[in-house]
Amino acid sequence: xxxxxxxxxxxxxxxxxxxxxxxxxxxxxxxxxxxxxxxxxxxxxxxxxxxxxxxxxxxxxxxxxxxxxxxxxxxxxxxxxxxxxxxxxxxxxxxxxxxxxxxxxxxxxxxxxxxxxxxxxxxxxxxxxxxxxxxxxxxxxxxxxxxxxxxxxxxxxxxxxxxxxxxxxxxxxxxxxxxxxxxxxxxxxxxxxxxxxxxxxxxxxxxxxxxxxxxxxxxxxxxxxxxxxxxxxxxxxxxxxxxxxxxxxxxxxxxxxxxxxxxxxxxxxxxxxxxxxxxxxxxxxxxxxxxxxxxxxxxxxxxxxxxxxxxxxxxxxxxxxxxxxxxxxxxxxxxxxxxxxxxxxx
Numbered sequence: 001x002x003x004x005x006x007x008x009x010x011x012x013x014x015x016x017x018x019x020x021x022x023x024x025x026x027x028x029x030x031x032x033x034x035x036x037x038x039x040x041x042x043x044x045x046x047x048x049x050x051x052x053x054x055x056x057x058x059x060x061x062x063x064x065x066x067x068x069x070x071x072x073x074x075x076x077x078x079x080x081x082x083x084x085x086x087x088x089x090x091x092x093x094x095x096x097x098x099x100x101x102x103x104x105x106x107x108x109x110x111x112x113x114x115x116x117x118x119x120x121x122x123x124x125x126x127x128x129x130x131x132x133x134x135x136x137x138x139x140x141x142x143x144x145x146x147x148x149x150x151x152x153x154x155x156x157x158x159x160x161x162x163x164x165x166x167x168x169x170x171x172x173x174x175x176x177x178x179x180x181x182x183x184x185x186x187x188x189x190x191x192x193x194x195x196x197x198x199x200x201x202x203x204x205x206x207x208x209x210x211x212x213x214x215x216x217x218x219x220x221x222x223x224x225x226x227x228x229x230x231x232x233x234x235x236x237x238x239x240x241x242x243x244x245x246x247x248x249x250x251x252x253x254x255x256x257x258x259x260x261x262x263x264x265x266x267x268x269x270x271x272x273x274x275x276x277x278x279x280x281x282x283x284x285x286x287x288x289x290x291x292x293x294x295x296x297x298x299x300x301x302x303x304x305x306x307x308x309x310x311x312x313x314x315x316x317x318x319x320x321x322x323x324x325x326x327x328x329x330x331x332x333x334x335x336x337x338x339x340x341x342x343x344x345x346x
Contacts (some may be wrong), residue, residue: 005076007343010052010085014306014345016336018044020313020329021136021222025143027322028215036150039100040143043108046093047115051135054086054119066237090116097142101149103212104142111138129230137223140316144215217258218316225255225282225312229305232289236299245289245301252282252308259315270323274315274330282308306345307336 022040026033056063056072057079064073071077090112097108118131228248235241260275262268285304289297310333318326336345 001077001081004343005071006085009056009071009077009082010049011343011345013336013339013343014052015045015048016332016339017306017309017313017345018048018139019332020310020317021139022143022146023322023325023329024218024222024313024316025140025145025215026147027317027320027325028140028218029144029148029212030210030214030320031144031147032322033325034147034150036100036104036146036148037143039096040104040146043093043096043100043104043146044139044142046089046096047108047112047139050086050089050093050112051115051119053082053089054116055123057082057086058119058123097146100146103149104146107138107142107145111135111142114138128234129227132230133223133227136226137219140219140222141212141215144210144212148210148212218320221255221258221316222309222312224251225305225308228252229302232286232298232305233302235293236302237295239293239295239298241298242290242293245286245293245298248301248305249283249286249290252279252286255312256315259312259319262319262321264321270326271315271319274311274318274326277330278308278311278315281311303340303345307333307340310336 019041021044022037023033025040026037056070060072060079060082063070068074072079072082094105094108094112098105114131114135118128118135122128122131228251232241232244232248235244256275256279259278260268260272262271282305285297285301289301310329314326314329317323317329
């Protein structure tokens, strides 16, 4: 088992489509990236790779017929090793989410359950695309929950600043020290009460800023794109379907329209440019697959839909005023494109 075999099993070229989920989730929740966002990115990467390993383990008999070159049917990686990797990566993802806080762990638990249910059963049912879409939407919400758990509050101009979870404890210690020094006079008690009240107010402001619910529309839009890609992918080995790429083409237009519309007072230019980049990346391969639904063009359409995740995540961040975050996410595009030439993302 060489590193290249594992890279192929885990489809590492598709990894660059993952960090943008957490970053778009943070921006959609009205917060700046912080330690919680980084933990969410790590958890998402682990859970995504767990899904890749579990997918090939579950499809090993089918791949022996349709894709005998894949790592498991070709004998380069054993089924036991692939299943063990899926379990270990799932545990690592949940561990990272737990460090980001209970809300993030709750979302990550739902995400991992969806991934395992999809790979083990739902993939070959009518509920398959919906399950995959739910997983991607939950991944964006994981970024929102983890970022907010780390403590953020809105700042003037639509941004956010980090809250200090230890504000209350620090204020109480300072008040206790003052009381010990100055005695228990009415003046000292009044100062201590004012300090504690002010600290509690600042603490509530920090914990109350932003909302996971505010990220729900972005999660739904990302899920809609994922649903379209997954529907097309169900025919990638045999082709023959024009309906799926045409439906995905229509969905791309609706998703691009949403992503191009700024939220609140955010500047529209960046969101429009990034939404256009998303539409071009996804729509052209869909159109080719609709005109000629052969297996190669259908597979290319799936690959285009996967790559389009990155500009979509960037546009979703930019529409909320996080233009720099959107540009940072777009910086992953050339890396994903370069690695895709060596390891297929599908």
